[in-house]
Amino acid sequence: MNVLGYHIPYTKRSSSSSQIDFLRPSTWAGLFSNETSSGERVTPKSALTFSAVYSATAIISDTLASLSCAVYQRDGEKKMVARSHPLHSLLHDSPNPLMTSFVFFQTLQASCLIYGNGYALIHRNGSGRPESLEYLHPDKVSPILHQGLIYYKIEGIKDLLQSQDLIHVPGLSYNGLKGKGVIEVAAENIGLGLAAQSYGAEFFKNGGNLAAVLETDKILTDPGLERMASSFKSSISAKGARAGTKILEQGLKYKAITIPPEQAQFIQTRKFSIQEVARFFKVPPHLMADLERATNNNIEHQSMEFVQHCIRPWVKRWEQELNRKLFRDDEAGKFYFRFNIDSLLRGDAKTRAEYYSKMFSLGSLSPNEIRRKENLNDVDGGDRYYVQNNLIPTDLVDKQKQLQDN
Numbered sequence: 001m002n003v004l005g006y007h008i009p010y011t012k013r014s015s016s017s018s019q020i021d022f023l024r025p026s027t028w029a030g031l032f033s034n035e036t037s038s039g040e041r042v043t044p045k046s047a048l049t050f051s052a053v054y055s056a057t058a059i060i061s062d063t064l065a066s067l068s069c070a071v072y073q074r075d076g077e078k079k080m081v082a083r084s085h086p087l088h089s090l091l092h093d094s095p096n097p098l099m100t101s102f103v104f105f106q107t108l109q110a111s112c113l114i115y116g117n118g119y120a121l122i123h124r125n126g127s128g129r130p131e132s133l134e135y136l137h138p139d140k141v142s143p144i145l146h147q148g149l150i151y152y153k154i155e156g157i158k159d160l161l162q163s164q165d166l167i168h169v170p171g172l173s174y175n176g177l178k179g180k181g182v183i184e185v186a187a188e189n190i191g192l193g194l195a196a197q198s199y200g201a202e203f204f205k206n207g208g209n210l211a212a213v214l215e216t217d218k219i220l221t222d223p224g225l226e227r228m229a230s231s232f233k234s235s236i237s238a239k240g241a242r243a244g245t246k247i248l249e250q251g252l253k254y255k256a257i258t259i260p261p262e263q264a265q266f267i268q269t270r271k272f273s274i275q276e277v278a279r280f281f282k283v284p285p286h287l288m289a290d291l292e293r294a295t296n297n298n299i300e301h302q303s304m305e306f307v308q309h310c311i312r313p314w315v316k317r318w319e320q321e322l323n324r325k326l327f328r329d330d331e332a333g334k335f336y337f338r339f340n341i342d343s344l345l346r347g348d349a350k351t352r353a354e355y356y357s358k359m360f361s362l363g364s365l366s367p368n369e370i371r372r373k374e375n376l377n378d379v380d381g382g383d384r385y386y387v388q389n390n391l392i393p394t395d396l397v398d399k400q401k402q403l404q405d406n
Helices: 025-029 051-066 086-092 101-115 187-205 222-237 266-281 296-326 349-361 367-373 394-405
Strands: 068-075 078-081 117-124 130-136 141-146 149-154 166-170 212-215 253-256 335-340
Touching (some): 051 187, 051 296, 086 296, 086 335
Antiparallel strands (some): 068 335, 141 149
16 A cells, blocks of 8 residues: 555564664754744754753653553453553553663653654554564654545655654643644743853852943043953952952043843843743642742642642543554453553642542542552451441441341
8 A cells, every 4th residue: 555655554563772862953854944933943952951841841750650561451430450461561660672661651752842742653563462562763753644544754764654653642742643842832931041151150250240331531541451351351250369350541431331140131031931831831830949938738749739620631642642553453452551640649748648538438549549658568457348347348238227127
């Protein structure tokens, strides 16, 4: 079958991995071609030198990659971890020979944030079972929509790939085909932060001296001008003990022509840029070391909102894509892949204890279920459920009523 002149049957390919280089200039030459209004050119390399961008990217990527992941099997109303399933070790331990599970998910999630898309080529064995997942740099992949189906053109591969042969996790998308990276969308704000960063670096590089002019009502000859300019330049550029005191001759007056940092609201601009970056990435400011408005009461709630509104949507994207592409048709509905996000929503020890106590008293959680949530081993007799009424087992409630009626 041919699509737009390309042959699309998928053939098994070698497991040689693409070289990972997030900061290749060629990657971004076509994506970010213009400078921002601040005069700063925003690329991944420059954007990641802005602490807020690097911090937000690392926080989201590391949080998602640190979540426990496993393949589960449905057995009627029950579900259990399918440790014997081939995909469990692939996703839980090592998706490819070069990466652990943590590095794989961290790399693709960072790719989603920076580039807007995360790609991994699925290598299958003779039975169609995935045996490795190869990271692909986003600039090597081009999605193509043809007659309602999505195909992928990959640099260095002659044939088009069908959708089921490639893991594609997009960020926020305008067309459902390709995601937009946060750096591209927030380029103006990041440019402002970089400009403020450059201003501060230049200010301290010059020893805190502002650009200035020397004024006088007298007429100075060329030799005098050159001598005084040379003397003042060497004096103004000196640092530390060599700086000394500047002496002005011939009635000269020093007049600064650069706005001082306090008038330029340098600190306020830096804070504003960090807060704006936090909004774009949906990361609470306190996680980026901005504790100006943080309190003991609102930090926990902000952390919960971070999980619910930032991490959970990314987890949903990942789970749906992996479940759709990795399991065979005969496994659909029987097996599924899941990140364990519950650990991020547990709260502190006091909150968890109160929650467990209520759920235990209502007969909703057994002792062993509570212990599993706390990563503790089961105990004998811990699978029974209890309710109030002196906390008797639920299976004895009816017998208790019968005894009372008699």
